[in-house]
Each structure stands twice: as structure tokens, then as C-alpha cells.
Amino acid sequence: MAPVNATDVNGSKAYVPVKKTLPEVEENGKSSKGYSYETLVETANFLLSRTSVRPRIGVICGSGMGSYWKEGSLAENITDPECIPYEEIPNFPVSTVEGHHGRLVFGKLEGVPVVAMQGRFHYYEGYPLWKCCLPVRVMKLIGVQTLIATNAAGGLNPNYKVGDLMIVRDHINMMGFAGNNPLHGPNDERFGPRFPPMNKAYNLEYRKIAKEVAKEQGIDNIVREGVYTCLGGPNFETVAELNMLKMVGVDAVGMSTVHEVIIARHCDMKVFGLSLITNECVTSYDHDSEANHEEVLDVGRMRQDTLRQYVSRLVQRFASSDDASP
Ligand SMILES: O=P(O)(O)O[C@H]1O[C@H](CO)[C@@H](O)[C@H]1O
Numbered sequence: 001m002a003p004v005n006a007t008d009v010n011g012s013k014a015y016v017p018v019k020k021t022l023p024e025v026e027e028n029g030k031s032s033k034g035y036s037y038e039t040l041v042e043t044a045n046f047l048l049s050r051t052s053v054r055p056r057i058g059v060i061c062g063s064g065m066g067s068y069w070k071e072g073s074l075a076e077n078i079t080d081p082e083c084i085p086y087e088e089i090p091n092f093p094v095s096t097v098e099g100h101h102g103r104l105v106f107g108k109l110e111g112v113p114v115v116a117m118q119g120r121f122h123y124y125e126g127y128p129l130w131k132c133c134l135p136v137r138v139m140k141l142i143g144v145q146t147l148i149a150t151n152a153a154g155g156l157n158p159n160y161k162v163g164d165l166m167i168v169r170d171h172i173n174m175m176g177f178a179g180n181n182p183l184h185g186p187n188d189e190r191f192g193p194r195f196p197p198m199n200k201a202y203n204l205e206y207r208k209i210a211k212e213v214a215k216e217q218g219i220d221n222i223v224r225e226g227v228y229t230c231l232g233g234p235n236f237e238t239v240a241e242l243n244m245l246k247m248v249g250v251d252a253v254g255m256s257t258v259h260e261v262i263i264a265r266h267c268d269m270k271v272f273g274l275s276l277i278t279n280e281c282v283t284s285y286d287h288d289s290e291a292n293h294e295e296v297l298d299v300g301r302m303r304q305d306t307l308r309q310y311v312s313r314l315v316q317r318f319a320s321s322d323d324a325s326p
């Protein structure tokens with residue numbers, strides 16, 4: 001295209017388009033160079049060289065899942081643990097959120113080889129979405145077939161109570177509506193297709209098993225099933241925003257998980273999502289309370305035994321169900 005005339009009708013300078021080659025995806029002024037398939041293979045090989053366990057299930061421990069305190073949390077109950085701090089892992093981001101340890105724990109839960117992320121990466125920490133999800137692709141490269149993504153979330157469904165657990169039936173990718181998607185940019189077919197479907201994001205069989213296990217463990221009165229959404233954070237939502245989300249069918253609100261699930265499904269991992277309802281979303285101007293991160297961590301602590309027992313059994317049941325399926 002020829003440059004437009006540099007003088008517009010009023011005699012001032014008009015816009016002159018400059019011929020540019022498309023850059024690699026740029027986020028916050030940094031290119032996506034570090035995100036190539038080969039780079040992640042390097043990270044995966046590093047982890048394989050430092051560990052003996054070959055996990056088939058990966059668990060992301062959210063704010064409510066004891067990534068901060070030691071005793072009693074899920075990751076602390078992994079047997080024969082091999083722990084690697086994020087700082088030591090090539091190409092890994094580091095966790096900056098209070099409540100998140102920042103390490104990978106390889107080992108066994110109920111005899112099943114797993115890797116747990118004690119601490120995840122959030123968009124509000126300043127990481128682009130693709131970087132928040134980098135560990136999920138690394139998990140895939142080391143052989144993980146199933147992702148269990150847990151999170152702390154605000155309960156928007158009026159029937160939910162603080163301390164309830166919500167099996168994620170589906171999500172609404174609010175950030176994606178604005179064009180912010182972890183798959184944005186060039187697609188590497190070695191991970192998955194350009195246009196992945198997302199209508200079966202949360203594995204149906206796992207959701208059935210999770211309801212059965214809730215009954216067996218006598219916690220079905222606190223286990224719900226619903227729709228999760230992720231907002232960019234870090235501020236909690238306004239009353240108007242929450243009322244809008246309620247209208248479109250959201251049951252629980254958080255600041256994570258959705259992009260991790262998109263990346264996991266893109267590379268054909270099976271996914272299970274679980275939210276711990278840590279606070280009630282305030283949808284009325286008459287209500288005096290305010291959401292805060294301390295409450296989120298406190299409720300996590302309060303529910304840690306239940307969560308540990310529930311997720312450990314889920315790991316074992318998902319693994320046997322996968323063994324049994326053709
Ligand atoms: O989603 P996880 O990491 O569990 O944490 C949730 O809790 C924090 C807010 O208290 C936010 O990071 C939100 O996403």
C-alpha cells in the first residue's frame with residue numbers, strides 16, 4: 001500500500017502508515033521468545049533429570065489449598081516428595097502471591113504418581129496469560145495426562161455457603177471476551193490445534209466420580225456443581241460487576257484456572273476443576289462486609305483436612321477410571 005499524502009486537508013501532518021513485519025506476540029514489551037516448544041522441552045527435561053517420579057496427574061493447589069502453611073495441606077501429604085522451588089526451574093516464573101509457596105512437589109498420593117504446583121501464577125502478578133499457563137504445558141511434556149485445577153473463589157450463587165466446594169461444570173472466559181486468551185499468537189500444532197473446541201472442557205466422567213466420592217466421604221451436603229469465571233484482578237469485584245456476572249449464569253468468581261484449563265484442553269489433557277468457596281460475593285449495597293485475601297486463606301485452612309482427603313481420593317479414583325477406560 002502506498003503511503004498516504006503526508007499533508008491532510010488542513011495542512012497538518014496526516015498519518016503515514018509504516019510498513020512493518022508482524023512481531024512475535026508482544027506482551028508488556030517482551031516478546032514470546034521464551035515460550036517456544038523447544039524451550040519448554042528444555043524445562044521438562046530439567047525436571048525429568050531432577051526427579052524419579054513420572055506423574056500422570058498434575059494438581060494445581062490454589063490459595064485455599066494450603067500452598068502457604070505446612071501441616072495438613074494436600075501437597076504436604078504427598079509421599080516420598082521431591083520438591084523443586086520455581087526459582088531453580090529454567091524458564092519458570094516465580095510466585096509472588098501471599099499464600100503461595102512457589103514450588104513443584106513430585107511424589108505419590110494414594111499410591112498414584114503426581115506432581116503438585118504449590119502456588120500458581122496469576123495475570124495480576126504481571127505475567128501474560130501464556131506465561132501463567134506455562135507449567136501446564138510443561139506438565140504435558142513430562143507425561144501428565146490429567147489436570148486437577150483447584151482454586152479459591154467467591155460464591156455468587158445465593159445457595160452457596162462459605163466453606164462449600166464447587167465441582168466446576170463449565171467456565172465463562174471473561175478475559176477472552178476482551179481478546180485476552182492464553183492461545184493468542186502463533187499456534188504450535190505440536191501442542192494442539194489452532195481452533196480447539198471447549199464445550200467439553202471439564203471431564204464428565206471425573207465430575208460423576210467426584211459426586212460419588214463426595215457421597216462416600218459424607219460431604220455431599222457441601223459439594224456443589226457450577227460455573228466458574230476468572231476476572232483479571234487483583235481487586236475484588238464491585239456490586240454492579242457481581243450482579244452482571246450473576247445474570248449471565250456465574251456461580252463462583254476467581255482470578256485463575258480458566259486460562260490453565262484452556263491450555264490443558266488445547267493439548268488434550270483431561271481436566272477436573274474444583275473451587276473452594278471462601279467468601280460470599282457481596283451483591284447488595286446494603287451489605288457491610290468486604291472481600292479480603294486473609295479470609296480466603298483462613299477458610300482454606302479451615303477446610304484443609306476435607307480438601308486433602310477429597311482430592312487425594314479423587315486422584316486415586318481418576319487414575320483407576322483412566323486405567324479401566326479403553
Ligand atoms: O485462584 P486462586 O489462586 O486459588 O486464588 C484466589 O484467591 C486470590 C484472592 O484472594 C486470587 O488469587 C484468586 O484467584
Ligand code: HPA
Nearest residue numbers: 152153154253254255291
Ligand atoms: O470473591 C472473589 N472474587 C475474585 N476472586 C476471589 N478469590 C477468592 N474469592 C474471590
